[in-house]
Amino acid sequence: MKSTCLVIGGGLSGLAAAIRLSRYCPEVLILEQHSRLGGLNSYYYRHGRLLETGLHAVTNYTSPKDKKAPINKLLRQLGIRRGALEQAAGLCQQLKSQIRFPDAELFFSNNHELLMSQVGRVFPDSYGNFARLADEIRGYNPFTAARFRSAKAVLLDRLKNPLLAEMLLCPLCFYGSSVENDMDYNQFVIMFKSIFLEGMFRPGVSIKEFIQFFADIFKENGGRILFKTKVVKIHTKGRRAVAAELENGEMIEADHIISTAGYEETLKLLGRPGPSGQGRRLGFLESIFLVPPGKAQENAMLPRDKTIIFYNNNSRFNYRRPDAEADFTSGVICFPQNFENFAKQEHFEIRLTHLANYHKWQELYKNRELYNQHKREAAAVSARTAGKIVGDFSDDIVYQDTFTPVTIERYTAKKEGAIYGSPAKFKDGDIGCENLFLAGTDQGFLGIIGSMLSGVSIANQHLLPKI
Numbered sequence: 001m002k003s004t005c006l007v008i009g010g011g012l013s014g015l016a017a018a019i020r021l022s023r024y025c026p027e028v029l030i031l032e033q034h035s036r037l038g039g040l041n042s043y044y045y046r047h048g049r050l051l052e053t054g055l056h057a058v059t060n061y062t063s064p065k066d067k068k069a070p071i072n073k074l075l076r077q078l079g080i081r082r083g084a085l086e087q088a089a090g091l092c093q094q095l096k097s098q099i100r101f102p103d104a105e106l107f108f109s110n111n112h113e114l115l116m117s118q119v120g121r122v123f124p125d126s127y128g129n130f131a132r133l134a135d136e137i138r139g140y141n142p143f144t145a146a147r148f149r150s151a152k153a154v155l156l157d158r159l160k161n162p163l164l165a166e167m168l169l170c171p172l173c174f175y176g177s178s179v180e181n182d183m184d185y186n187q188f189v190i191m192f193k194s195i196f197l198e199g200m201f202r203p204g205v206s207i208k209e210f211i212q213f214f215a216d217i218f219k220e221n222g223g224r225i226l227f228k229t230k231v232v233k234i235h236t237k238g239r240r241a242v243a244a245e246l247e248n249g250e251m252i253e254a255d256h257i258i259s260t261a262g263y264e265e266t267l268k269l270l271g272r273p274g275p276s277g278q279g280r281r282l283g284f285l286e287s288i289f290l291v292p293p294g295k296a297q298e299n300a301m302l303p304r305d306k307t308i309i310f311y312n313n314n315s316r317f318n319y320r321r322p323d324a325e326a327d328f329t330s331g332v333i334c335f336p337q338n339f340e341n342f343a344k345q346e347h348f349e350i351r352l353t354h355l356a357n358y359h360k361w362q363e364l365y366k367n368r369e370l371y372n373q374h375k376r377e378a379a380a381v382s383a384r385t386a387g388k389i390v391g392d393f394s395d396d397i398v399y400q401d402t403f404t405p406v407t408i409e410r411y412t413a414k415k416e417g418a419i420y421g422s423p424a425k426f427k428d429g430d431i432g433c434e435n436l437f438l439a440g441t442d443q444g445f446l447g448i449i450g451s452m453l454s455g456v457s458i459a460n461q462h463l464l465p466k467i
Contacts, residue, residue, distance in 0.1 A: 142187070302391050
């Protein structure tokens, strides 16, 4: 089999790259190792109920009138009208979210003025510095190639307030940093714009229908998708990639290839040694809890007006791989139904996320019974910890599930289950092949909209000029 353009991975970055290419090339093929699209943002069924994975919120919400906004740029590149997406999937904005530390709390929403007023109230002496930082970020281009620059160092220099610096870093780290206790400043700017200056939303439908909307457009353009087709090797001739070998031994030749598998994962497919000194990868533990609506109503503390709570119970915010199986002293509490105009659900859902140690969970996985026991125990600790913040819901849980970094590695092939990939990023997608380029997490674009723009940018920069 041969295809002009081959995309390895059917996550949202791969799907966006494929749609962009399919507008100009009649032969675009996606190879997806699983039975459904979505990658890190997908879904599964339990007892006939659809449950989403990965998705807390989509960032980069802006008005349709803002033509330069990332979401509107993305849709134009894909040939999709904003109105068509809104009609098919709906865009439900967050209500408001919270950053909660022992000595202070800040609220923010899709109206940046709320965060500005919160900083002015909680940190009056730092308000001017924060306003100047926000103005600096508005005019900063984070997509130029540059060496790592510590966001924490920049924040401390600009704000002169360590607590405010850590509170701003907390949600941005949890939603995009692959670096321990810091972020690259360029990535910080991307996340600051996408969360604090633009905002968060979610589809008014499930992630299944959201993905299907884009998949249908790809197919209408003539694109093809092969499911359950795991790539085990990329064959090369000189500096050119010539074919992808599948698990069943089949070879698929291609003139151009985009890999969304990750940097080290793609090097492995090429038979090249991985890099050294890249830093430790960060994994996460995530649990889903469902509570009957009636019980949720009885629990007066469970919020109806907050979408996401980013919390830290320590005197200092530690964003690092824990020595234990998980670190429950900080994390994310998400309420997927707490978005504007989101349809009433059968159950009230609570999603909890914490930093986790892949190697501890990998060792436990050798004994499946012990592994499952530790998963249950970790979920119980997570629920109790969140209960102290949002009200105890432990006795009302009717369904729960927990994903460890091992789970994520098994289902996404991301090394060590690190959802934000390698600490090293490759903005131009160039990993040393003439016709094979990297897109997705390890390109450095963040969030769902960012990952989709990543795929589009690689298609535009490296493939379309040669087709």
